[in-house]
Amino acid sequence: MEKSRLFNSEEQRVLEEIILNRRDVRGNHFLDKPIEDDVLEKILMAGLNAPSVGFSQPWEFVVIKDKDIRNKIKKSFETESAKAAELFEDEKQKEYIKLKLEGITESPLNIAVYYVPKKGPVLGQTSMPDMGRFSVTCAIQNMWLMSRALNVGMGWVSILDPKEVAKVINAPDSHELIGYLCFGYTDMFYEKPELEILKWDERKYKDDVVFYEKYQ
């Protein structure tokens, strides 16, 4: 039997630091500096080697650099974000409007990540139909961590109408947008999540969210 790779405490610490230093980066921190091809390759490699339900690998990635396409995607963000602002009340609405929430055109590289449902049953997805979507999300999280390790910022933009995005990049009706990602070098990474620093919401600790054996 082949000997498995064992990681040591130094290596565990590296992963811990990558996890703790990962941030959602928005347009006010991206630099006007292209992402090198070998860096893009590594980010895609991380996605391609994510876990997937029944080894279905139900993902597709559309790498977008074209400025015209990104301008059109940004229009969908503006429409959706204006609608979203209406949902927040009073002070929260004022805060929402002030936030910079995407970096679609400021970052040099976007990747639209799609879920492509398979025809027929998928092993592991028969009782929990969302498992394919979750596999694609695991790919995105792998890309996020790899991106951070490469000192490249990533922002996940979800304030978009998937139908509008599909129109702009000709995505087939069978495909479902899971994440629209912006990548770029940055002037800095915040020490904590920006929404934590701004007190938009409070951090949850272990005692808040971990239960033992069962709910009471």
Next chain:
Amino acid sequence: MEKSRLFNSEEQRVLEEIILNRRDVRGNHFLDKPIEDDVLEKILMAGLNAPSVGFSQPWEFVVIKDKDIRNKIKKSFETESAKAAELFEDEKQKEYIKLKLEGITESPLNIAVYYVPKKGPVLGQTSMPDMGRFSVTCAIQNMWLMSRALNVGMGWVSILDPKEVAKVINAPDSHELIGYLCFGYTDMFYEKPELEILKWDERKYKDDVVFYEKYQ
């Protein structure tokens, strides 16, 4: 401005190796050896520091060691897997039945991971309502990678009826099961995903799933 942590190529390589060596581990490879408390702490830390839409952190984790509870969860797996087998035809069904697909009772530690929807609007979730579920999935992927770095195997069991799991551990109706995870030390990690080795499905490469600028 605080100086941000920059990672070097050695550290990037560590993450790459963790990603490439991560596996879904099932009951035929778990060892009868408990997970130490500090190891569990690190796995939970990885989940708690995942990205979340609007910093909502919409996750809860139920840590399960009790054998009786795990036996009850396993019953749900057996029921669901028998139903699933019926969906596959001929040779695929024969293969399915032979597969070991979970390690609920062979692993010493299970964690049920729940999505707890927030009342009121969530920043970033207004146009794509699944974003909360995807945040919880990012937490699971962080836990999976940290677990692998700690040389602990993890298996994600999705062949379960979430309603049955909820009954067994008293999960509130408002909570939604995203992943049921099994953790344990293992006798080995496969060099490739088990379902790839068994030719259940074929690996997808970059040229199969990466597109540029738009779909044609």
